[in-house]
Amino acid sequence: MSTQSESRFELDTIRERWEPRIERFKRGWARYTTHKMGVIGLVILVIYILWALFPSVFAPHEPAWKAYVGYENTRWTAEQSASLPHPPAFGDPFFAPLGTNANGNGIYTLLVYSAKDALYIGFAAGLLSSLVGVPLGLISGYYGDTWIDETIQRIVDVMYGLPFLPFLVVLVAIRGVNTTNIILGIAITSWLNNCILIRGETLSLKERAYIESAKVAGASDTRIVFRHIMPNVLPLAFVFLAQDAAIAIITQASLAYLGLADFTANSWGIMIENVKAHGYIYEAPWWLIPPGLAITSIAAAFYFIGFSMEDVTNPQKE
Amino acid sequence: MASDDPEPIVEVQNVSKLFGTTQGVTDRLLGRDPTPVRAVDGVDLTINEGDIMGIAGESGCGKTTLGKLLVKLHEATHGTIEFDGKDISDLSKTERNEFRQRVQMIFQDPFESLNPRMTVFQSVMEPLKINDIGAGYQDRRDRVKQVLNDVGLAPAEAYLDEFPKELSGGERQRVAIARALIVNPDFIVCDEPVSMLDVSIRAGVLNLMKELQDEYGLTYVFISHDLSLIRYMCDRTAIMYLGNVIEQGPTSEVVMNPKHPYTEALFDAVPEIDPEAERHRANVTGEVPDPRNPPAGCRFHPRCSNIIPPEGWAGSQEAFRRVFQFKSRVLQDDLDPEEATENAASESTDAILERGLALELPEEHSLDAEASRSIDPSVLDLPADAERTLREAAERLLEGDFEAAKAEVEDEFESICERENPAVREAGTQVTACHLYEEEAGEPVAPGVSD
């Protein structure tokens, strides 16, 4: 008897637990789609995710492809070499819709293959800074006006006194230039905003009568934090995650520009840096503009998503 | 409604609650001194089983803080609160769990007191879950349905999966009541439970609360600023002012036969629905002072119409009240000689006197000679030496020597009301904290004995 009723009980619990959430999500989604900006952001993001997952489907060549010679290991003629970087060419003398760089690699191909790097850095750094910032903000807010809060806030205060980019430069210089370190560095400097904002939100949530009501009902601190505060804070955390991702991608490009990047990787930031390194800023706009636009569009996509979500999760509008 | 042999269920003894006593590290480093707010200050209160105890007062008087102390949302800074004979600040884990089940609270704002991300079912069931009551999901669901029916949300199924924002204010407050009732409590603190509700809905919730009291055998504390609601709901009433309970007793007595001048003013100020009713305006001056820096002695004395003249005061009480105001204004730099003499016809010290002795009162309480914030001192029954002192002070003010003016009045016109905080004394069927009743009552009494 017991097993049957137990499983039924569990099933009911699951249903009871998830039904309202699913409904909430549906409603949220319906409201999200009313934001044109958010939908555009999502579309851009999906395109880049597809690029990252299946680059070979979207790119005409492998990254190793070179103009005129393809994958052959032969040398260019002087004439061919002089024509590089080559403006967009559609099958004559080769196919490179956005032209090539000075090494003869197709710009469009590189663009597609670099999407992975940008998304990886964006998500990893965003997640990491949320993972540090959100819990600290929650703790700081929930124990507001105690020594715990005070300590965290003093740390944040000091960190705000640091010039971020120089700090990153030094950090990456110490730890070695590779993607992981860049992500770590970005996360270390960007959790501050999350922490402060989540703290503020928690502080105001803490004063709500329903928190007091839960206390009167006998709820423990953990229950209050996880059942009553967290669900109200998490949507906001996602908003910050999106913004952090955007900042991380731009920052990584900036570091690459300063010469602090893993130059073996494919990355939009490095592509721009190469334009300068080869001295083609004025002569090869087809090389300079696309990677910049790619960075802009993915960062903008993250911002679009973030701000649309902020609107959706704004409790005043629910 | 009170039972014949009242058993105290809650006893509050000399309880105080101070806010803002803690300091941050930087504050300490920088040597900032905290100025605590004495939200509740030395309150004694006994609540009998089966009673509805009303706590009334203006905003900032500490009534909500007192309510939260009773349910242990705040810890008292001083004093003890006993629930069913046990000090609630000193409970074992099991006792604390029991306390949490037996004592519940209903909050003011039904739009805030329910988690917007939880359904009605989840909200009402939460206390069961926390206290591990009920055998399994189905049992709990049944209990929830029953309580929802009890609070008038029928059929319960229709409400179970609703979110708070889909409900009206009245419905939300009923859900909040259901949430409090589901653990079968004995004692519920209701903090302004209907103040956010519309009038036509309000009566329904109030009546429901009365019905449930019988059904569930409840004791209520009913906190409200609305005295007519207190009158409607409560058996006994305590009036609070600046953290003190200044009067308590049976509701009808407190309302119809108030002892403390503040209580009297408070009830005078309530407008009447009957347009023909003859109503008095409240005979008080000024506004509630800053609770960070409450007046010495009786908290109410700066506004009181019945302030007691010192022994040997030759004039009338009316005159003393004005003289005392004059003194306070001088001491607080509130009397600006330039303003006073600017558009006055008479000589300047007269002008200052005329202005400083005037009280800002509703027409029915001000003297005939008192108009547009000035009064002719000669109509007051002012002893000659008092007038001399006042003139001296006015003279100093004119000279711009404010310190000397203060010195002039500082040690004069001392009332017992500003010196001593009155003890709680019996007066009629009530107990009250006012120096007026010192002589007739004799010894201070313990609260709650007066029944």
Add this chain to the structure above:
Amino acid sequence: MTRISARYLGKRVVVSYITLLVIMTLLFALLRSMPGTFLASMITPEMTPEQIARLEEVWGLNEPLWVQYVDFMVNYQTGEFGMSPTRRVPVWDVIVRRLPRTLILFGAGFIVAYIVGPLVGMYLGWWRGSRKDKSIFASSLVMYSMPSFWVAWLFIWLFNYELGWLKSTYMFTKFPEFEWTIVTTLTDVLHHITLPLLSISFVGWVGAMLVMRPSMNNVTEEDYVFLAQAKGLSERTVMIKHAARNALIPVATQAIVGLAFLIDGSILIEQVFSWPGIGELIVSSVLEKDYPIAQASFFMLAVIIIVMRLLTDVVYTYLDPRIKFGGGQ
């Protein structure tokens, strides 16, 4: 400015000073954990161990760590930044020459960004939800997403290379054909600073706008804005005098974060335009492993941020009369 008491200001200075000390400690730890000692660049393979030891002695590296730390803290506060191992000149001299240039560029950028940002934020917040708001907001987010150095290049390409209007490198003309008078100097600097300034503020203003817009939107629901309308004031007066003035208060708080963001921006921009400031210095010195210079530049940037934060505090008190620093609440 009567609301801000000298005592409060004193306290703020003390707190800022403590923050600076903590940052310096961090800096010390950071630079000591650089791979190799900061002498790495001076040590050549043909040096004998004795020579290396002598070098270390000269640079104070043979002392115990805590002595180095104390020396560092004391020296830095007296402006004693040591010698640059690569340039062979006192670090102080290099910093002092470069600091004003950074201040000019960064300061101008800050001012432009915090005039444009709140202004646009004010309009968008007032007309929140309108078509105009939506399109301008989306476009400014796109601007915010652009890597500033890339924008700078586009500007250079357009205004310098294509149109030839403005200069793209340095702060002054290197070998001028004109006399240095006040007028020519100013025009010359203007010629040089416009593009970098444009590049910094192109991205920088959005941060302030992002705070002003919702703040403005909240303020429009306040009763005093409603009352101002009921008074019969014109829409402009209500928007600027009553709404925007209040909405500015959170922007002052945001400026603390925005500052760091703009400093980052100006470092990149200095790099692009070879603007001879601290930012350019810090990057090149890190790459050259000239740690004393990197350290000192970092320190100077931290000082700039901390001083600016202090100023923000003052502005804050000016904006919000409810805040009385130094007294109770």
Add this chain to the structure above:
Amino acid sequence: MTLLEVNDLSIRYDTGDAEVHAIDGVTFSIDRGETYGLVGESGCGKTTLAKSIIHLLDHNGFIESGEVWFDGTLPHWEDENGDPRREIVEDDRYPVRDDGMTDLAQLDTEQIRDIRWRNIALIPQSAMNALNPVYKVGDQIVEAVLRHEPHTPEDEAHQRARDLLERVGIEPDRADDYAHEYSGGMKQRAVIAMAMACNPDMLIADEPTTALDVIIQDRILDELDELQKEFNVSILVVSHDISVMAEICDQLAVMYGGKIMESGPKTEVFQQSANPYTLGLKNSFPTVKDEQTDLVSIPGSPPTLLDPDDECRFLDRCPFAVEECRSSHPPMYDVSAGEESRRVTAENPQIHRSACYRVDELETMRTEASKEETWQATTQNR
């Protein structure tokens, strides 16, 4: 003499999918020096109605139809006596009537700004937050003076502000303080002083005492009373608090669901209530002095007003509803005729009127309404 005459005014809010009929065909009039009360529960449209007079609706609200005649006109349409100039009255392009009244509903945004505060001032809901925190209180009063009387010298305007503050019992020196340095009651007084800055003919007081404690409320009501006597200003009070209304109003309109249910002289409305809603409302209101009778609530909740049907707005909650009530919302009937069991529609907005088809059965309605069972029966029926 009539100061304000509202004719068949309807106001809608556009919510995208549907329109909220916030105000529906409301007619009333206010005399000079009179206090007129609009009483009702939240969402009944009382605030919307008051704000619409000077076009202070939210951005999605608009006047659908109706007229708001006001005895007063734009400054540049006035002659030296303050009356509209002859040629303006005669010209059909201007919304000015022969008797010199102006239809405020037809003025555009720029024009209504000249009416605001100069002719009709407003004490907003929660006046506590109505003072701008970043400006000195005195300066905010000066601002109002200079807006409408631009030729006033600055120091004269400042002196006026100080006098006004003193008039409402605030030390003139406090004009140089900021709002946060004022106590709650003082803020309220300051707003009242500000409202009197341009000597308006009419004050709109939107829940003027709701946020205040009783003793301060008492004082403010006293203050309003005195001001009215002194300046002969008309006051349109909006409140949900019946007892406040009972105290200060001369005339009263009880609103429900965007309609006026009952209106007339205060004492008549309170003592010879002739509408089920008013009767219900009185039942649910406790008083402090009288021995308590049981309170009875009106079952159900107010209508949403989203594209409402034609039926009587109170139908769903009314224990006296009959078939006729479904046909359309009742017109305003003359109550004195009702007392004689006759049903006569009343045109004069000043007399005691009630919107109920059963106005001819007042006796029954009044006795039934005082019984608790009557009201509970409705809940069981649905």
